[in-house]
Amino acid sequence: MEFPKENFSGWYNEVVEAAGLVDKRYPVKGMHVWRPYGWKIMGNIDSYFRKIFTEYGHDEVNFPLLVPETEFKKEAEHIRGFEDEVFWVTHGGLDPLDVKLILRPTSETAMYPMFSLWIRSHADLPLKVFQIVNIFRYETKQTRTFIRMREVHFFEAHTVHRTYDEAEEQIQEDIEIWKKIAKKLALPYRIVKKADWDKFPGAVYSLGVETIMPSGRTLQIATFHQYGQNFSRPYGIRYLKEDGTHEYAHQTTFGMSERLLGAIVGIHGDDRGLILPPEIAPIQVVIVPIVGSKKERVLEESKVLYQEIKDSGFNVHLDDRDNYTPGYKFYDWELKGVPLRLEIGPRDLENNQVVLVRRDTGEKISVKREEYLDMISKLLEDIQKNLLSRAEAEMNDKIKYMESIEDAKSFSGVASVNWCGSEECGRLIEEKTDKKIIGSPLDEHRPGRCVICGKETNILAFVAKPY
RNA sequence: GGGGCCGUGGGGUAGCUUGGUUAUCCUACCGGCUUUGGGAGCCGGUGACUCCGGUUCAAAUCCGGGCGGCCCCA
Secondary structure (H helix, E strand, O other), X not given: OOOOOOOHHHHHHHHHHHOOOEEOOOOOOOOOEEOHHHHHHHHHHHHHHHHHHHHOOOEEOOOOOEEEXXXXXXXXXXXXXXXXXXXEEEEEOOEEEEEEEEEOOOOHHHHHHHHHHHOOEHHHOOEEEEEEEEEEOOOXXXXXXXXXXXXXXXXXXXXXXXXXXXXXXXXXXXXHHHHHHHHHHOOOOEEEEOOHHHOOOOOOEEEEEEEEOOOOOEEEEEEEEEEEXXXXXXXXXXXXXXXXXXXXXXXXXXXXXOHHHHHHHHHHOEOOEOOOOHHHOOOOEEEEEOXXXXXXXXXXXXXXXXXXXXXXXXXXXXXOOOOOOHHHHHHHHHHOOOOEEEEEOHHHHHHOEEEEEEOOOOOEEEEEHHHHHHHHHHHHHHHXXXXXXXXXXXXXXXXXXXXXXXXXXXXXXEEEEEOOOOHHHHHHHHHHHOOEEEEEEOOOOOOEEOOOOOOXXXXXXXXXXXX
């Protein structure tokens, strides 16, 4: 690594390529190539999504990438929110299309015409589906790997309910699901309610899951939206109630993206490269044989270890490349963020032991052969917990309650200030701090006076520079 | 939204002002021998001027545009 992590931009740009996650040289702005290692990590995250959402009663679906202009333009606010950032398909071959098509920037307008066909009666509800697809947005600002892309690897769950309250319950369930995901990815976060002018286009309200990158800028890594009947009306998603009358359904969505990987990279990595949470690491344990004078014996033993670790259910890799020295391999796997390294050499053979090295702390542990499998299991759990707890501590340090607009402006992290909740004061907060209100924390309140108008309030606003 | 810097082997640089067979280093890659407990050594080799247009006898170099990357400000 050429850049230290203090130079976060340089470090981040370097590590995503050096660790083998992506190749940014693809010649279209905001689009990169996922390389095998990066795609495996993303795949592990996706696999967990499939597992947990299925457990919560969602079914996986897959909708087309293209949406006709006529469907796209049914919900007024939604159009206004997205029309300046969609890619258009205007031609088939050389012929102009009668009905132009968009590349989905999100899938409401692709799904909801179909939902209106699928849903007839209350017995069809709730409908809970999700898909993992790529979406496209014509970003004009500078793009950044995983964080702001024109093609985005995207997860979206869509639900349809009979009543607003049932939709509200769904959002509570979404939060419950998110908490498990956050633990799996070892990501610290705060859930905020987005300001009214900042909600998803077409939503009644939006909740954002925010984390903080080492630069002090916030990153929105998941969203929950309450749509109420805002989409069901224009798309005609109605159901027949028990009493024989029709009613428009209430809907929600839960969205996440490759930004999660960006957060993992940024939050856990260090000067040596990535550090992956064991729960999603494609390789949890890498065996580096140090062959020395006993090449045959060491390699033979390495293979035995490999099989034992694999049989214990861990993702293990044996690095038996003989054109690289052990030192080279150490650096290489550290760069790739493998949580645990197992070294075995002549000395270990003699002492009937192996050496385990933690990626998160660098600690080296010699352990007897009889105990090493248990130790691997324990260390991986420790690393998972340690990554989360130290990231949480860092995040807490970056959020500070402030009583004045000036303090909020000069603070490099997230300033938490009292806000009366009015749009007028909110806009002024943003103007005077040169930052954004990323939202009001759901579970945090504090009595005080609005930093603009002085009105008493217990509402807080998180003020920060978002990505 | 505004401003700036930049694009040369896989990676990093020099060459550009003043047009004339490009070059260099670490690194990467290929072959060979020796190596292996924190980025191995030696020898030999492969490999590039972002694209389009213009000016010119001649363009990496000058001019225009596109595409792409990065930084700063709002």
